[in-house]
Amino acid sequence: MMSSISIISPGVNLTVQDRGRPRHQHLGVPVSGALDPSAHRLANALVGNPGAMEALEIRMLGPTLEVNAETVRVAVAGTRAPLEVLGEDAVQLPAHQSVTLRRGQRFRVGALPDGSTATLAVEGGFDIPEIYGSRSTYGRAGIGGLEGRALAEGDVLPLRLDQAPSRGEIRLSSDGYLDETGAFRVILGPQRDFFTDAAVAIFLSSAYAVTRDADRMGMRLEGPELEHARGYNIVSDGIVTGAVQVPGNGLPIVLLADHQTTGGYPKLAAVISADIPRLGRLRPGDEIRFEEVTVEAAEAAIRERETGLRRLIDGMIPAGAWLDEAALYRENLISGIVREADSAS
Amino acid sequence: MVTDTEYDPSAAKFLSAGDTALVVQYGETVDPEVNRRVRMLAAALAESPPEGIVDLVPTMRSLMIHYDPLVLSRAALVEAVRPLLSATPELAQTTRRWGIPVCYEGECAPDLPAVAEATGVSAEEVVRQHCGVDQEVFMMGFLPGFPYLGLLPEIFDLPRRLEPRVKVPPRSISVAARQTTIYTVDSPGGWHLIGRTPVNFYDPKRAEPILVAAGDRVRFEAISLDAYHAAREAVKAGTFDIRCDDE
Numbered sequence: 001m002m003s004s005i006s007i008i009s010p011g012v013n014l015t016v017q018d019r020g021r022p023r024h025q026h027l028g029v030p031v032s033g034a035l036d037p038s039a040h041r042l043a044n045a046l047v048g049n050p051g052a053m054e055a056l057e058i059r060m061l062g063p064t065l066e067v068n069a070e071t072v073r074v075a076v077a078g079t080r081a082p083l084e085v086l087g088e089d090a091v092q093l094p095a096h097q098s099v100t101l102r103r104g105q106r107f108r109v110g111a112l113p114d115g116s117t118a119t120l121a122v123e124g125g126f127d128i129p130e131i132y133g134s135r136s137t138y139g140r141a142g143i144g145g146l147e148g149r150a151l152a153e154g155d156v157l158p159l160r161l162d163q164a165p166s167r168g169e170i171r172l173s174s175d176g177y178l179d180e181t182g183a184f185r186v187i188l189g190p191q192r193d194f195f196t197d198a199a200v201a202i203f204l205s206s207a208y209a210v211t212r213d214a215d216r217m218g219m220r221l222e223g224p225e226l227e228h229a230r231g232y233n234i235v236s237d238g239i240v241t242g243a244v245q246v247p248g249n250g251l252p253i254v255l256l257a258d259h260q261t262t263g264g265y266p267k268l269a270a271v272i273s274a275d276i277p278r279l280g281r282l283r284p285g286d287e288i289r290f291e292e293v294t295v296e297a298a299e300a301a302i303r304e305r306e307t308g309l310r311r312l313i314d315g316m317i318p319a320g321a322w323l324d325e326a327a328l329y330r331e332n333l334i335s336g337i338v339r340e341a342d343s344a345s
Numbered sequence: 346m347v348t349d350t351e352y353d354p355s356a357a358k359f360l361s362a363g364d365t366a367l368v369v370q371y372g373e374t375v376d377p378e379v380n381r382r383v384r385m386l387a388a389a390l391a392e393s394p395p396e397g398i399v400d401l402v403p404t405m406r407s408l409m410i411h412y413d414p415l416v417l418s419r420a421a422l423v424e425a426v427r428p429l430l431s432a433t434p435e436l437a438q439t440t441r442r443w444g445i446p447v448c449y450e451g452e453c454a455p456d457l458p459a460v461a462e463a464t465g466v467s468a469e470e471v472v473r474q475h476c477g478v479d480q481e482v483f484m485m486g487f488l489p490g491f492p493y494l495g496l497l498p499e500i501f502d503l504p505r506r507l508e509p510r511v512k513v514p515p516r517s518i519s520v521a522a523r524q525t526t527i528y529t530v531d532s533p534g535g536w537h538l539i540g541r542t543p544v545n546f547y548d549p550k551r552a553e554p555i556l557v558a559a560g561d562r563v564r565f566e567a568i569s570l571d572a573y574h575a576a577r578e579a580v581k582a583g584t585f586d587i588r589c590d591d592e
Contacts, residue, residue, distance in 0.1 A: 238409025262486030
C-alpha cells in the first residue's frame with residue numbers, strides 16, 4: 001500500500017508549497033511558494049530534507065492529520081504553536097523539533113498564536129507531480145499541490161518514503177527569529193514618481209494595519225491615504241513579491257507570493273527580500289511600518305539573513321532536552337513556566 | 346526579422362523593484378516599437394545571461410529582470426545590462442503564427458453591441474477589423490498563459506469598462522487600448538468581451554500548459570456559434586488541432 005498522510009481536518013487554507021516558480025513569470029505564471037521562506041527552509045532542515053522541498057503551509061489554524069506509513073518524521077516551523085500528538089500516546093511537542101510518528105497516529109497543529117503562517121515539513125516530501133519546476137499550489141489556475149487546490153477533509157497526500165530513516169530527533173537551538181520587530185525595510189520605486197513627496201513622507205512615517213482582506217496574493221492595508229501625483233493607471237509592468245501597489249483609493253496593498261506577474265497600478269516601493277519571511281507571517285490586525293533603505297543595505301541584509309539561517313541549520317542540536325520537556329508537558333506539570341523561561345532568555 | 350529602429354536607447358531608465366528585480370524602462374506608453382526594444386534587450390540578455398538572473402519578464406514598455414541578490418549585485422547587473430541597451434538581435438520568437446477560431450456571436454460576445462456603439466461602426470465591422478490583422482504577442486502577464494496582443498486598428502482605442510466584471514469566463518477574447526487579451530482562468534476583468542475561443546490558451550493538463558509566448562503572432566478567425574460548440578467538444582476530447590505555422 002502506498003504511504004500517505006490523510007487530511008482529517010484541513011484547518012483554514014492548507015496548501016502544499018515549495019519555493020515556487022520564479023522562472024516562469026514571463027509566461028504569466030505567478031511565483032507562489034512559501035509565504036515564509038525562512039520557516040519553510042527550517043522545517044525542511046529539521047526533517048533532513050533539502051531546503052527547497054515541498055511542505056505543508058498552514059494558515060491561521062492548523063490541520064489534523066493521520067499517518068498511513070510505517071513511520072513518518074515531521075516538524076513545524078514559523079510558529080510557536082506546538083505539534084499535538086493525539087490518541088493513546090497524546091503529547092504536545094514544541095515547534096522547531098522533529099518527531100517520528102507511527103502508522104495510525106493522528107496529530108494536529110491548532111490555532112497559530114503568533115502569526116498567520118507556519119510550515120509543516122515531512123521527511124522525503126510528497127509524491128505529487130511537478131508543474132513548471134515546482135509543486136507549489138496556485139489555486140486560481142489549478143496548478144500544483146493536490147489537484148491544484150487547497151487540501152480538504154478526506155484528501156490523501158502520497159508520501160515518497162514508506163518509513164522515516166532511523167536517527168535521533170533534532171531541534172533548533174533558538175526560535176528567536178520569530179521575535180524580529182521593527183519597520184519593514186523598503187526600496188522606493190519603480191513608480192515613486194507617481195506619488196507626491198507628501199505621500200512618500202506619510203508612507204514612511206505612518207503606522208498601517210493589515211486588514212482582513214489578506215490572502216496568499218496580498219494584504220490590503222488600512223491607514224493614511226497616499227496621494228497620487230500622476231494618476232493611478234500605468235501601462236502594466238512587472239511585479240515582485242513585497243511590492244507595495246497603491247490603487248485609486250490611496251490605500252497600499254502589499255503583494256505576496258501568489259501575486260499576479262504584471263499589473264497596472266503604480267508601485268510606490270517594495271519590501272526587501274530579507275524582510276519577506278516576516279511579512280509572510282503578518283496577520284489581520286498587525287501593525288506595519290515602513291523604512292526606506294538603499295539597494296546596498298538590502299543586499300547586506302539578505303546576506304546577513306542567509307548567514308543567520310545557515311548558522312541555525314548548522315547548529316541544530318539533539319532534541320533530548322525538549323523530549324524531557326515534552327514528558328513534563330504530558331504530565332501537565334509545567335506548561336506556563338517553561339514558556340516564560342524561554343521568552344526571558 | 347526586426348532591424349534597428351529610430352528609438353533612442355539612451356532614453357532607457359533603470360528603476361528598482363526591491364532588491365530582487367531591476368526594471369529597464371524604455372517608455373511609459375503603449376507603443377509596439379518600444380515593446381520590440383524591450384524584447385530585444387531580453388533576447389540579448391538571454392544569449393549570455395549573467396549568473397544569478399532568475400527570469401526576464403518583458404512588458405509593453407519595460408523589462409523586469411528578476412535576479413538572486415545573493416548571487417548577483419545590483420551594481421554588477423546594471424554594468425552587464427548597460428552595453429546591451431542598444432543591442433538589436435533578431436527576435437527569433439516571431440516565427441510562430443497561430444490561427445485561432447473565435448465566435449463573435451450571442452453569449453460569446455456580451456460586450457460586442459456596446460463596443461460597436463462606442464466605436465460608431467457596426468458589430469460586423471468590429472469583428473471584421475479584429476480578425477483582419479495579424480496580432481503580435483507583446484507580453485504575457487497577469488495570469489498563467491494570459492497574452493496581450495496588438496496593435497489593433499484605431500477603433501479599438503477604448504478605455505476599460507467603468508465597472509470591471511467580478512468574474513470573466515475563461516477563453517474570453519477581450520479588447521481595450523488597441524490591444525487584445527485572452528482570459529485564461531476565471532478572474533475579474535475590466536476589458537470588453539467581444540468573443541470567445543474554444544481553444545485553451547492555458548490548460549494545466551496539457552504537456553505544454555501555456556500556448557503562446559511573447560513574439561508569437563495570432564490571427565483570429567470568426568466561426569459560428571455551432572462551430573464554436575463543435576470545436577469545444579473536440580478540444581475537450583483532445584482531438585482538436587490548433588493551427589500553428591512555423592515560418
